[in-house]
Amino acid sequence: MxxxxxxxxxxxxSGLAYLKSDGNPEIVxxxxxxxxxxxVVYFDAHEDVKLVGSAARDGGDPDRTIFQIKRHMDDPExxxxxxxxxxxxxxxxxxxxxxxxxxxxRIIGExxxxxxxxxxxxxxxxxxxxxxxxxxxxxxxxxxxxEPTAAAVYYAHNQGIKGRMLVYxxxxxxLDVTILEVGADDIRxxxxxxxxxxxxxxxxxxxxxxxxxxxQKQTGADLYSDERHRRRVLQAAEDAKKMxxxxxxxxxxxxxxxxxxxxxxxxxxxxxxxxxxxxxxxTIMLVEQALDDVKLKPADIDHVLLVGGSTRLPKVKAMLExxxxxxxxxxxxxxECVALGAxxxxxxxxxxxxxxxxxxxxxAMIYNATTGEEKLQNSVVIPKNTPIPCSxxxxxxxxxxxxxxxxxxxxxxxxxxxxxxxxxGRLSLEVPPNRPQGCEIAVTFSYDENQRVRALxxxxxxxxxxxxxxxxxxxxxxxxxxxxxxxxxxxxMRIE
Amino acid sequence: xxxxxxASLSKSLGGSKPTPAPQPASAAKPATPAPPPQPPxxxxxxxxxxxxxxxxxxxxxxxxxxxxxxxxxxxxxxxxQIGTQLKMLYRRYNRGASSLDAKxxxxxxxxxxxxxxxxxxxFGEL
Numbered sequence: 001m002x003x004x005x006x007x008x009x010x011x012x013x014s015g016l017a018y019l020k021s022d023g024n025p026e027i028v029x030x031x032x033x034x035x036x037x038x039x040v041v042y043f044d045a046h047e048d049v050k051l052v053g054s055a056a057r058d059g060g061d062p063d064r065t066i067f068q069i070k071r072h073m074d075d076p077e078x079x080x081x082x083x084x085x086x087x088x089x090x091x092x093x094x095x096x097x098x099x100x101x102x103x104x105x106r107i108i109g110e111x112x113x114x115x116x117x118x119x120x121x122x123x124x125x126x127x128x129x130x131x132x133x134x135x136x137x138x139x140x141x142x143x144x145x146x147e148p149t150a151a152a153v154y155y156a157h158n159q160g161i162k163g164r165m166l167v168y169x170x171x172x173x174x175l176d177v178t179i180l181e182v183g184a185d186d187i188r189x190x191x192x193x194x195x196x197x198x199x200x201x202x203x204x205x206x207x208x209x210x211x212x213x214x215x216q217k218q219t220g221a222d223l224y225s226d227e228r229h230r231r232r233v234l235q236a237a238e239d240a241k242k243m244x245x246x247x248x249x250x251x252x253x254x255x256x257x258x259x260x261x262x263x264x265x266x267x268x269x270x271x272x273x274x275x276x277x278x279x280x281x282x283t284i285m286l287v288e289q290a291l292d293d294v295k296l297k298p299a300d301i302d303h304v305l306l307v308g309g310s311t312r313l314p315k316v317k318a319m320l321e322x323x324x325x326x327x328x329x330x331x332x333x334x335x336e337c338v339a340l341g342a343x344x345x346x347x348x349x350x351x352x353x354x355x356x357x358x359x360x361x362x363x364a365m366i367y368n369a370t371t372g373e374e375k376l377q378n379s380v381v382i383p384k385n386t387p388i389p390c391s392x393x394x395x396x397x398x399x400x401x402x403x404x405x406x407x408x409x410x411x412x413x414x415x416x417x418x419x420x421x422x423x424x425g426r427l428s429l430e431v432p433p434n435r436p437q438g439c440e441i442a443v444t445f446s447y448d449e450n451q452r453v454r455a456l457x458x459x460x461x462x463x464x465x466x467x468x469x470x471x472x473x474x475x476x477x478x479x480x481x482x483x484x485x486x487x488x489x490x491x492x493m494r495i496e
Numbered sequence: 497x498x499x500x501x502x503a504s505l506s507k508s509l510g511g512s513k514p515t516p517a518p519q520p521a522s523a524a525k526p527a528t529p530a531p532p533p534q535p536p537x538x539x540x541x542x543x544x545x546x547x548x549x550x551x552x553x554x555x556x557x558x559x560x561x562x563x564x565x566x567x568x569x570x571x572x573x574x575x576x577q578i579g580t581q582l583k584m585l586y587r588r589y590n591r592g593a594s595s596l597d598a599k600x601x602x603x604x605x606x607x608x609x610x611x612x613x614x615x616x617x618x619f620g621e622l
Contacts, residue, residue: 196594278612281622285586319622413591420588422596
């Protein structure tokens with residue numbers, strides 16, 4: 001049985017690594033001989049089989065192919081419908097994890113317990129969905145670890161470096177920026193910031209638009225009219241993007257799907273960099289935000305580490321070198337280091353101090369004793385970047401006479417403005433009637449190592465209390481009963 | 497239901513620091529030594545309704561056209577002030593881009609575009 005196993009469940013690629021007896025991690029190839037498996041699932045129309053990986057990505061009907069499901073792990077309403085059956089994002093992810101488990105256990109033995117990596121900016125719901133996906137695939141999640149943390153663990157293990165490190169992780173779908181302190185035998189995370197929907201696939205979409213524009217100019221026709229052909233051109237655009245990381249100029253020849261003629265697409269690295277410039281500016285703003293979080297300046301960073309396939313773009317390296325005044329480093333294969341770090345993390349987790357990735361609190365009327373003003377605000381109980389696991393309590397007062405039911409919203413986000421935080425749960429507590437306003441209510445939030453939150457409300461006068469873990473509702477959220485039933489169903493499925 | 501939730505709790509700003517750990521019931525203290533008297537429930541409900549209506553209206557508001565208007569940048573602001581304003585907005589709307597509320601996500605995407613455009617206009621392109 002493999003003891004320390006890490007899985008990088010990526011937006012575009014997924015990988016599994018384990019810790020060898022010499023203490024070094026190793027990627028385990030899938031049954032197709034690939035070190036990384038495309039995170040794509042295909043539902044065949046003729047056979048009762050689910051294809052996962054390259055065969056799914058390259059082969060079939062786009063209406064039956066699911067790409068980048070990870071982008072929807074935080075969407076409570078997202079469902080994928082195939083042949084009348086609805087699939088939650090966690091179920092699609094479970095198919096990818098099942099493929100990894102089944103293929104890799106043939107090489108390293110049974111896999112029961114794993115560390116799975118998630119973007120640092122994954123919210124409570126996405127983390128919960130990831131744990132559910134692993135359960136459906138027949139694995140217990142020992143820990144979730146943030147992707148930049150896993151990459152830093154691998155880099156520190158490999159290079160033996162110490163000091164303050166900034167990890168710039170630009171993957172297929174998300175950007176994470178994490179600042180951490182690497183000591184002799186321990187790692188302390190200082191802050192993590194993330195940007196959703198900012199990654200390589202956004203660059204591909206911009207390049208696809210450039211293809212379509214050039215095609216239209218040359219032929220007067222539309223480049224694609226259906227999803228199948230759009231996917232093909234998108235793949236060509238992605239290939240061109242990769243070429244532009246090595247060459248200054250790339251030419252491609254492309255036709256549409258309606259005999260509209262052939263066009264020659266001419267792309268330059270300079271032109272591509274102009275296309276993605278604003279997205280890269282957004283990434284630098286996130287770097288600045290992370291530095292501001294911990295009151296550091298670029299010069300305070302000893303090492304800048306690049307993670308994720310999109311950091312292969314020369315412009316990314318040049319931009320970061322200019323900003324930090326030193327060249328960024330890579331940890332070998334930028335696509336594999338997260339899985340490798342996750343396997344190391346499975347063994348070293350006790351020596352890695354992580355922090356709370358978001359603030360948690362409640363909505364309350366905040367009374368300003370100085371001005372006498374009263375305003376509805378998000379009142380933070382656990383601030384972002386608090387070392388985890390942790391627990392914090394805030395005292396509140398009831399605002400009406402004869403309140404019989406205390407209801408507490410659980411919020412995620414640090415903004416004081418309630419519009420810019422998510423209400424991720426609600427807790428109700430019945431209290432004795434006929435009491436005046438101003439009764440004390442203690443609200444305690446605790447945050448575990450998997451970055452999951454629990455809330456406890458205590459009515460001080462009566463001693464009554466209620467505690468809950470955050471639970472979500474929505475079409476894409478599986479109940480415990482659904483989870484059991486679908487786990488059973490999934491284990492009997494043919495997954496290739 | 498929503499209004500009731502908001503009406504349930506109030507808190508004094510003077511005592512906004514978190515207490516270190518869960519306390520036993522007997523050890524709990526009010527957040528401030530003597531919180532001022534609370535307004536009558538009706539007045540408070542009106543305040544809550546007003547705040548909720550403003551929040552809703554703000555989300556539904558039409559987005560202004562120029563990046564300056566969207567980011568609240570005026571001609572009188574210094575570069576430092578613009579930088580501070582953009583950082584605050586970026587933090588807010590980057591968080592908004594992963595909101596569970598689709599309307600907030602859409603608003604955040606528009607705002608992020610405007611923030612980046614404003615930054616490039618003020619501080620130059622990368």
